[in-house]
Amino acid sequence: MQLNTRSLFLFACLLLSIFTAYAVELEKRVPQEQGGQQPAPSSAESQPQPQPQPTNAPAPSGSGGGSAPASQPPNTAGGQQPQGNQTANASSGGGNPVAGLPTTGSFGNTIYPGEATFIEPTGSKSVSPLYRIDSRENVTFRWGYSSLRVRPANLTLAAVGPQSATYTIAQLDGGATSAVWHLSDVPAATPLFNGMYQIQLYDQRGASAPAQPGYLAPASRLTIAFYNPESYGPMSGSDYCPTCFYDAGNRLLSHTFGGLGIAFGIACFTSIAFIYNLLH
Numbered sequence: 353m354q355l356n357t358r359s360l361f362l363f364a365c366l367l368l369s370i371f372t373a374y375a376v377e378l379e380k381r382v383p384q385e386q387g388g389q390q391p392a393p394s395s396a397e398s399q400p401q402p403q404p405q406p407t408n409a410p411a412p413s414g415s416g417g418g419s420a421p422a423s424q425p426p427n428t429a430g431g432q433q434p435q436g437n438q439t440a441n442a443s444s445g446g447g448n449p450v451a452g453l454p455t456t457g458s459f460g461n462t463i464y465p466g467e468a469t470f471i472e473p474t475g476s477k478s479v480s481p482l483y484r485i486d487s488r489e490n491v492t493f494r495w496g497y498s499s500l501r502v503r504p505a506n507l508t509l510a511a512v513g514p515q516s517a518t519y520t521i522a523q524l525d526g527g528a529t530s531a532v533w534h535l536s537d538v539p540a541a542t543p544l545f546n547g548m549y550q551i552q553l554y555d556q557r558g559a560s561a562p563a564q565p566g567y568l569a570p571a572s573r574l575t576i577a578f579y580n581p582e583s584y585g586p587m588s589g590s591d592y593c594p595t596c597f598y599d600a601g602n603r604l605l606s607h608t609f610g611g612l613g614i615a616f617g618i619a620c621f622t623s624i625a626f627i628y629n630l631l632h
Contacts, residue, residue, distance in 0.1 A: 373615030466500030
């Protein structure tokens with residue numbers, strides 16, 4: 353009878369230790385108020401949303417009745433051309449494709465307008481080429497031509513910045529295919545600001561000239577960005593907490609393993625006492 357009573361007592365102690373361990377584990381899963389200030393999660397930097405580039409759909413306006421151009425590029429061998437069959441196409445090698453073109457001409461609506469495509473600088477669909485606002489900084493532009501049948505008399509390369517501020521980069525010959533913008537030449541009265549700048553390339557007819565068959569259409573698809581560099585300063589202030597991560601780790605260890613250690617110790621002690629009483 354005495355053995356059965358002792359066995360029941362030890363069995364009750366074992367059940368009590370198991371219940372205590374379960375209660376500690378359950379209490380650990382319940383959110384508790386922390387005494388210290390939790391480190392604020394750092395938010396990811398926002399990135400500019402992708403901007404789809406407009407399609408190059410030709411819409412020439414000429415003197416030939418206003419009919420729409422054919423869906424496929426016309427055969428240049430049979431088009432109406434002044435002074436022979438000559439068309440400037442973009443090319444990475446060879447001579448200047450604009451040098452041998454006539455300076456005037458008249459074409460029907462089946463002829464596409466000339467187009468200038470920037471080769472340098474180039475950016476992705478979502479990120480524009482970025483440059484630092486510094487008098488020692490230079491921006492190099494290179495471009496090529498396609499479907500151009502009339503050589504421009506002259507070219508103007510300009511940049512339109514925030515609040516429609518316009519900067520004339522260079523006045524060029526009609527056959528030019530490159531230019532360099534020296535930021536040291538920017539007037540002090542109109543300095544550059546942080547933001548996006550639209551690059552425009554157009555001939556003697558102006559930036560708002562309508563598309564005309566064979567003539568250069570104004571190019572304004574390239575966008576670059578400028579930023580003002582700032583010197584590095586050490587982090588300081590009430591939001592700066594270099595030990596927050598370390599303190600958070602200590603709190604996590606104490607709350608997670610403290611209760612489990614106590615429950616495990618009670619269970620081990622009860623199990624050893626139960627086995628000892630069974631053997632004696």
